[in-house]
Amino acid sequence: MKAALHVLTIVGARPQIIKAAAFSHAVGGKYRGRIKETLLHTGQHYDANMSRTFFDELGIPPADIMLHAGSGDHGVQTARMIEGIERALQKEHYDVMLLYGDTNSTLAGALAAVKLHVPIAHVEAGLRSFNKSMPEEVNRIVCDHCSTWLFCPTITAVANLEREGFEVDTEMPASRDKPRIVVNGDVMFDNSMRFAALAAERSTLLHELGVAPEGFILATIHRNHNTDDPIRLNAIFSALLDLQQRHALPVVLPLHPRTRKRMHELLAADLHAALQASVHFHLLPPCGFLDMIALERGARLVVTDSGGVQKEAYFFGKPAVVLRPETEWVELVEAGQAVLADADPARITAAAAAFLEHGMPQCPPLFGDGHAAEAIGEVLLEERV
Ligand code: UD1
Ligand code: UDP
Numbered sequence: 001m002k003a004a005l006h007v008l009t010i011v012g013a014r015p016q017i018i019k020a021a022a023f024s025h026a027v028g029g030k031y032r033g034r035i036k037e038t039l040l041h042t043g044q045h046y047d048a049n050m051s052r053t054f055f056d057e058l059g060i061p062p063a064d065i066m067l068h069a070g071s072g073d074h075g076v077q078t079a080r081m082i083e084g085i086e087r088a089l090q091k092e093h094y095d096v097m098l099l100y101g102d103t104n105s106t107l108a109g110a111l112a113a114v115k116l117h118v119p120i121a122h123v124e125a126g127l128r129s130f131n132k133s134m135p136e137e138v139n140r141i142v143c144d145h146c147s148t149w150l151f152c153p154t155i156t157a158v159a160n161l162e163r164e165g166f167e168v169d170t171e172m173p174a175s176r177d178k179p180r181i182v183v184n185g186d187v188m189f190d191n192s193m194r195f196a197a198l199a200a201e202r203s204t205l206l207h208e209l210g211v212a213p214e215g216f217i218l219a220t221i222h223r224n225h226n227t228d229d230p231i232r233l234n235a236i237f238s239a240l241l242d243l244q245q246r247h248a249l250p251v252v253l254p255l256h257p258r259t260r261k262r263m264h265e266l267l268a269a270d271l272h273a274a275l276q277a278s279v280h281f282h283l284l285p286p287c288g289f290l291d292m293i294a295l296e297r298g299a300r301l302v303v304t305d306s307g308g309v310q311k312e313a314y315f316f317g318k319p320a321v322v323l324r325p326e327t328e329w330v331e332l333v334e335a336g337q338a339v340l341a342d343a344d345p346a347r348i349t350a351a352a353a354a355f356l357e358h359g360m361p362q363c364p365p366l367f368g369d370g371h372a373a374e375a376i377g378e379v380l381l382e383e384r385v
Helices: 014-028 052-058 074-091 104-115 135-145 155-163 185-201 205-209 230-247 258-264 269-278 291-296 309-313 330-334 345-359 374-382
Strands: 005-013 035-042 096-100 122-123 149-152 179-185 217-220 251-254 281-284 300-303 320-322 339-340
Touching: 005 014, 005 074, 005 309, 005 374, 014 185, 014 309, 035 074, 035 104, 035 374, 052 185, 052 230, 052 291, 074 104, 074 135, 074 300, 096 104, 104 135, 104 179, 122 135, 122 320, 122 374, 135 149, 135 155, 149 155, 149 374, 155 179, 155 309, 179 330, 179 374, 185 291, 185 309, 185 330, 205 291, 217 230, 230 258, 230 269, 230 281, 230 345, 251 291, 258 269, 269 281, 281 330, 300 345, 309 320, 309 330, 320 345, 330 339
Parallel strands: 005 035, 005 096, 096 122, 122 149, 149 179, 217 251, 217 300, 251 281, 300 320, 320 339
Antiparallel strands: none
């Protein structure tokens, strides 16, 4: 009997831990005995409510290898991670490195693995914002170009890769120089479907906040482009305050630690005071995943700059006002579920008013059948050399 395929999965930031749950679940179930997963946590996110909570709630086994890269400038943070990941790769043989998304943890994994000739499977391959001022855009391009398997969530992602010279039909086995493109759906959809019932059973957050289903706006803000620019940050929070008052809807805002810090530093004093004083503004610590699902399902409208929250809004049939000039998830905009409003109060207000008045159109299924993680396992086992 063949030895189990040994996969080293790298996680570090909140959304990666969440994404990793779907594959870890498949490894513990359908692929038990055929795939062995070792989990390396870079320590990019380290507060309990940005990291450990998700292991506990989503039933992910604890990380086998824990680095403590922590926060820092991009170069410093990424370098610490590369060093730790390289050490792990030198200690033990892995058949595949599994990388998620576009964070500095993804970049570090890609650079460490490609130099040591460990084949990379990139989940969420091919996404592009066409805006290289975003650190994530650089990270995802580098990772795609180091990978052997490119797991694309959408057809748009495949087209983006083709434009960069990747070929759709490649001979087997795949390699770094002849990588294989696979459209497998979205592991986040797998998770949202799997945990929705548990969230309904366990989350009491709406009740605790005193907000009614369909009776509040959910907002999340964490992109450095928004949080670290005083003009954009003030514009976004003024728009949220305006929305709250104009539509008499409470706003629930779980705050990323970066955002909380920047609000203190960069918001105009009167705006900050108004937000703090308003009983209709619920400024919360980062939420667990089950509470987050409950908020997304309960919200009347989602206002966000998060990639994951944009999609989850769609999974739960909620319209989204996106606080960015562009998005990697163009299908959502084309389907009319999301509107790009940047950090422009007039556009935010207009998009929100339109959704609140008219609702959103019916959207086609866009992100697979809820078995994206199993498809990854299938391809890796089929192509093992
Ligand atoms: C990172 C990713 C981003 C992703 C986001 C998910 C990069 C370049 N960015 O952004 O793509 O959307 O994670 O949430 O990798 N902090 C804490 N506690 C923590 C973690 C962070 O206080 O547990 C604070 C620190 O002040 C830190 C700041 O948040 O400097 C930013 O953290 P960092 O991981 O560098 O970037 P994110 O904004 O979280
Ligand atoms: N999320 C969460 N609690 C929060 C905010 C987000 O559980 O307070 C989840 C959200 O449901 C989604 C993921 O984190 O699954 C998105 O992560 P984030 O917005 O940090 O990053 P992005 O997706 O933009 O990279």
